[in-house]
Amino acid sequence: MRPMLAIEALDLSRVFHVRSGWLRTRRTETIAARGISFEVRSGELFGLLGPNGAGKTTTIKMLNTLLLPTSGTARVLGHDVVRDPMAVRRRIGYVFGGDRGLYDRLTALDNLRYFSELYGVDPREQRSRIAELLELVGLAGREKERVEGYSRGMRQRLHIARGLLNRPSVLFLDEPSIGVDPVAARDLRRTIAELADAGTTVLLTTHYMAEADELCDRIAVIAGGRIRASGTPAELKTRVRSRDVLELEVYGVDDTHVTRLRDLPSVRDIAVEERGQAQLVILQVDQGADPRRDALDVLDGLRVGRIVNREPTLEDAYVAIVEEAARSAAGSVRAPA
Amino acid sequence: MSEPRPYVERVGPYRFLRLMAIGVRTHVLYMSRSPLQLGEAVVTPVVFATLAFYLFRAGGQGDQLLQASVGAGLMGTWSSVLSGSGAAVQNQRWLGTMETLVAAPTPLVLTLLPITVSTALVGSYSMAATLLWGVVLFGVPLTFADPLIFVVALLVCLLALGVVGLLLASTFVFLRNANALANSLTYPIAMLSGMLVPISVLPEWTRPISWVLPTEWGTRAVTTAAGGGEVILPMVMAAVLGAVYVILALLALAHVQDRARRAATLSLV
Numbered sequence: 001m002r003p004m005l006a007i008e009a010l011d012l013s014r015v016f017h018v019r020s021g022w023l024r025t026r027r028t029e030t031i032a033a034r035g036i037s038f039e040v041r042s043g044e045l046f047g048l049l050g051p052n053g054a055g056k057t058t059t060i061k062m063l064n065t066l067l068l069p070t071s072g073t074a075r076v077l078g079h080d081v082v083r084d085p086m087a088v089r090r091r092i093g094y095v096f097g098g099d100r101g102l103y104d105r106l107t108a109l110d111n112l113r114y115f116s117e118l119y120g121v122d123p124r125e126q127r128s129r130i131a132e133l134l135e136l137v138g139l140a141g142r143e144k145e146r147v148e149g150y151s152r153g154m155r156q157r158l159h160i161a162r163g164l165l166n167r168p169s170v171l172f173l174d175e176p177s178i179g180v181d182p183v184a185a186r187d188l189r190r191t192i193a194e195l196a197d198a199g200t201t202v203l204l205t206t207h208y209m210a211e212a213d214e215l216c217d218r219i220a221v222i223a224g225g226r227i228r229a230s231g232t233p234a235e236l237k238t239r240v241r242s243r244d245v246l247e248l249e250v251y252g253v254d255d256t257h258v259t260r261l262r263d264l265p266s267v268r269d270i271a272v273e274e275r276g277q278a279q280l281v282i283l284q285v286d287q288g289a290d291p292r293r294d295a296l297d298v299l300d301g302l303r304v305g306r307i308v309n310r311e312p313t314l315e316d317a318y319v320a321i322v323e324e325a326a327r328s329a330a331g332s333v334r335a336p337a
Numbered sequence: 338m339s340e341p342r343p344y345v346e347r348v349g350p351y352r353f354l355r356l357m358a359i360g361v362r363t364h365v366l367y368m369s370r371s372p373l374q375l376g377e378a379v380v381t382p383v384v385f386a387t388l389a390f391y392l393f394r395a396g397g398q399g400d401q402l403l404q405a406s407v408g409a410g411l412m413g414t415w416s417s418v419l420s421g422s423g424a425a426v427q428n429q430r431w432l433g434t435m436e437t438l439v440a441a442p443t444p445l446v447l448t449l450l451p452i453t454v455s456t457a458l459v460g461s462y463s464m465a466a467t468l469l470w471g472v473v474l475f476g477v478p479l480t481f482a483d484p485l486i487f488v489v490a491l492l493v494c495l496l497a498l499g500v501v502g503l504l505l506a507s508t509f510v511f512l513r514n515a516n517a518l519a520n521s522l523t524y525p526i527a528m529l530s531g532m533l534v535p536i537s538v539l540p541e542w543t544r545p546i547s548w549v550l551p552t553e554w555g556t557r558a559v560t561t562a563a564g565g566g567e568v569i570l571p572m573v574m575a576a577v578l579g580a581v582y583v584i585l586a587l588l589a590l591a592h593v594q595d596r597a598r599r600a601a602t603l604s605l606v
C-alpha cells in the first residue's frame with residue numbers, strides 16, 4: 001500500500017557547532033532549524049521558500065539522510081530517516097543547484113553509468129534508463145562529451161538525470177535553478193512539472209518567488225529556521241489582500257531613505273530590487289491609502305522614474321512574511337537588555 | 338531520538354563485482370585525466386629510484402641493489418595509495434560528489450573500496466617505473482630469486498596497501514582535512530613497514546607497531562621474493578592482517594558515517 005504521506009517532518013531542529021582558530025579554538029553555535037514541522041502528501045509538489053540562510057538546505061539534508069537532526073523526527077514514505085536511512089535512500093532522489101557534484105573530467109555517459117550502479121539500477125535496465133533520461137533532460141547526443149565543457153544549464157540537467165536514475169518516488173530539489181539562464185530555468189520548470197504530473201512527489205526549495213508560485217501545490221515560507229507561513233499560493237496571497245502595492249523607480253536610494261519610507265504611517269512593508277542603474281522600491285501600503293506624496297517627499301532630490309499602483313502578488317506576500325520574521329527576531333534580541 | 342540502525346544492505350557477489358569493476362574504471366579514468374597526478378606518477382619513481390641507489394651504495398650494500406629498487410618501488414606505490422586515497426576522498430568533497438555517494442543506497446565501504454583499489458593500481462605502475470629507472474639509470478640487475486613468487490607477493494602486498502588505505506580513507510570521510518593527514522602519515526608508515534630501510538635499523542620499541550601493519554609483512558614478502566628467503570609466512574601474515582583491517586574499516590565506516598551526519602562534514606561548507 002502506498003503511504004498517504006510522502007514526507008512527515010515533526011519538530012526538526014538542527015544545531016551546527018563550528019570550531020574556529022587553531023591553538024585557542026572558539027566554538028560558535030548556529031541554530032539552522034528550530035522546530036520544523038510539515039507534511040507533504042504523496043504526489044504533491046511542495047515548495048520550501050525562504051531567503052538565504054533560512055534553513056532550507058539543512059531541512060532537506062535532514063530529510064534525505066545526509067544530516068542527523070539534533071532533535072525531532074522525520075519519515076519519508078513511512079521510513080524513519082534516522083533509524084532506516086537505507087530504506088529512505090533507495091526511494092529518493094536528491095538534486096542540488098550549482099555546478100558541483102559531477103565528475104567533470106568524465107563524460108556525461110560515464111557519470112550516469114557510475115551513478116546508476118551506485119543507485120542500484122538493474123544492470124539490464126541501465127542502458128535504456130540512461131538513454132531515456134538523456135532524452136528527458138535534452139542531453140541526448142551530447143552524452144559523449146566531457147562535463148567540464150558543459151554550460152551551467154547542461155550540468156544542471158545532467159544532475160536531474162542523475163537524481164532520477166533510480167526512479168525515485170520522492171525527489172528533493174534544492175535550488176535547482178540557481179545560476180541557470182532564464183530559458184534554461186523555464187525548461188527546468190517544465191521538466192519538474194512533468195515529473196510531478198507523472199506522480200513523483202517533489203520537495204523544491206527556492207528563493208525565487210515566481211518559480212514557487214508557478215510550480216507548487218503548497219508552499220511553506222521558512223525564515224530564521226522556522227516555518228512562518230504555509231498554504232497554497234492563493235492562501236498565502238490572502239495575507240496581503242488588505243494591501244495595495246506602490247512601485248517607484250528611483251535612482252540612488254540608500255538605507256536612510258528605506259528606513260524613512262518604512263516609517264511612513266501607511267507603509268506596511270518595503271522591498272528594494274536592483275534594476276540596472278535604478279532601484280525599484282516596492283511599498284506595501286494599507287488598502288485605499290495613497291502615500292505617494294509622502295514617499296516623494298522622502299525621496300526629494302533623487303530622480304524618480306515610473307510610479308505604478310498594482311495589486312499584491314505572491315512575491316509581496318513573501319516579502320511581508322519574511323519581513324515580519326526579521327522584525328520578530330530583531331525584537332527578541334533586543335528585548336532582554 | 339532513536340539510535341541509528343547499522344547500514345545493512347545485502348549485496349550479492351555479482352553486484353559486488355559490478356560495483357568494483359565500474360568503480361575502478363570510473364576512478365582510474367578520472368585520475369588518469371589529472372595532469373597533476375600524471376606528472377607525479379612520472380616524477381616520483383625517478384626520485385625514489387635515485388634515492389634508493391645512492392643510499393644503498395653509500396651504505397656499502399651494493400649487492401642488495403634490487404631489494405633497494407623494489408623497496409623504493411613500494412614506497413612510490415604506498416605514497417600513491419595513501420595520498421591517493423586521502424586526495425580521492427577530499428576530491429569528492431571538492432567536487433561535491435561526496436554527498437551523492439553517501440546518499441546512494443550502496444554501503445559506503447563498497448563505494449570507497451574501488452577508490453583505494455584504483456589508487457593501488459595507479460601506484461603499482463610506480464613499482465614498474467621504479468624498477469625500470471633502476472635498470473636504465475643505474476644498471477640494477479633484474480635477477481629475481483623467483484619471478485613467479487615475486488609477482489604473487491607483489492599482488493598480496495598491493496592488497497595489503499589497499500586495505501590500509503581503505504581503513505584510513507574511511508576516517509577521511511569524517512575528517513575535513515583528509516589529505517593533510519594522509520600526507521603526514523605516508524613516511525612514518527613507510528618507515529615502520531621497512532620500505533626504504535630495513536626495520537632492523539629502527540629503535541627496538543617500534544617493532545610491535547611494525548608487526549601489526551599488513552604493509553610491513555607485504556613489504557617483507559616482496560623484498561625477500563626479490564632477493565631470496567622466507568616468503569610464505571610474511572604473505573600469510575599480510576593476508577590475515579589485511580582481513581582484520583577490512584573488518585576494522587567496516588566498523589569504522591558505520592561509525593564514521595553517523596559521526597559525519599552528526600557533525601556535517603560531508604560537504605565543504
Ligand SMILES: Nc1ncnc2c1ncn2[C@@H]1O[C@H](COP(=O)(O)OP(=O)(O)O)[C@@H](O)[C@H]1O
Pocket residue numbers: 016017018030031032050051052053054055056057058059601606
Ligand atoms: N555545515 C554547516 N556548518 C555550520 N553552519 C552551517 C552549516 N550548514 C549550514 N549552516 C548555517 O545554517 C544556517 C542555515 O543554512 P542553510 O540551511 O544552508 O540555509 P538555506 O539553504 O536556506 O540558504 C546558515 O546560517 C548557515 O550558515
Ligand SMILES: [Mg+2]
Pocket residue numbers: 056057058174175
Ligand atoms: Mg541552501
